[in-house]
């Protein structure tokens with residue numbers, strides 16, 4: 249299915265993704281395993297294709313948030329290690345064991361459920377330490393007793409101990425260092441009893457790239473946003489050049505000229521002050537394009553910025569093309585990406601929406617087809 253068959257689509261540049269993985273691999277010490285975070289459909293980029301490309305480019309394994317996300321990777325034929333970072337319901341234990349996913353276990357109830365489900369070789373499991381996110385994981389003083397108790401389950405093998413940093417994307421590395429220090433103290437406790445697992449991991453993209461946190465890699469890093477060519481924040485001079493992987497496009501669905509005084513879209517929140525040439529863009533909040541960009545956002549057509557007029561609807565919105573010569577039905581529209589000399593980044597949209605680039609790309613809905621490009625050539629599409 250080619251892009252022209254769709255009113256709106258997303259292009260995923262798999263070559264850029266592979267180049268980002270290679271750049272990250274070059275930055276990281278050779279001994280540090282890179283685990284590609286492909287949860288939430290690889291932040292909207294397509295989990296299976298991203299996983300395959302990342303593994304081929306040097307990732308050692310994958311991370312997901314949910315058991316079902318791991319199952320989807322296995323069903324696509326992916327055999328690499330898959331770490332499930334989020335909560336595993338005890339009722340999911342049998343699925344987890346059957347598909348050889350590596351869950352994070354933080355309760356005896358989870359451990360019991362996994363142990364009774366696993367009749368195979370011992371299932372690798374990880375334990376999470378809450379060193380400052382106050383979200384998920386055992387508190388530091390709870391870890392040693394829990395790991396001792398885990399040793400009673402021969403069906404499970406403690407492979408990893410990990411934590412997640414709340415503030416590694418800030419210029420000041422001190423808050424992240426405090427968390428890492430708390431984590432190291434737990435590691436030392438386990439080591440003293442010979443219970444420390446072989447893999448420790450703390451760093452997501454921010455700590456993996458932060459010039460002042462680069463002694464904190466341990467044996468693996470869990471990299472998400474950087475794979476996709478986006479940076480975790482604008483507060484740090486990130487040392488690795490990355491290329492955005494995702495572009496969001498559409499085709500002009502209609503062009504017309506409105507006389508002065510014409511209200512546009514729901515609520516008539518925009519009224520043309522003069523004769524205005526407008527184009528209809530067939531993408532809306534039903535595709536994940538934020539309604540909050542009503543009367544605020546812009547798109548690119550023929551290399552020019554065209555402001556949004558009135559409200560973004562579920563399936564479309566209207567833009568001003570009065571200043572652009574020759575706009576025609578079928579012209580390419582860029583919602584995120586480059587066209588000619590101009591560009592609209594996920595960061596620009598995030599700033600306008602008071603959110604983060606992560607949310608901008610992750611919220612693009614499943615109904616928007618993903619077209620996978622290798623360089624300039626279409627590879628496959630869904």
Ligand SMILES: Cc1ncc(COP(=O)(O)O)c(C=O)c1O
Pocket residue numbers: 285333412451452453454470471472473474480
């Ligand atoms: C536990 C955990 N590790 C790693 C990541 C990847 O983070 P990033 O996309 O900033 O690299 C996430 C993402 O939210 C996460 O929740």
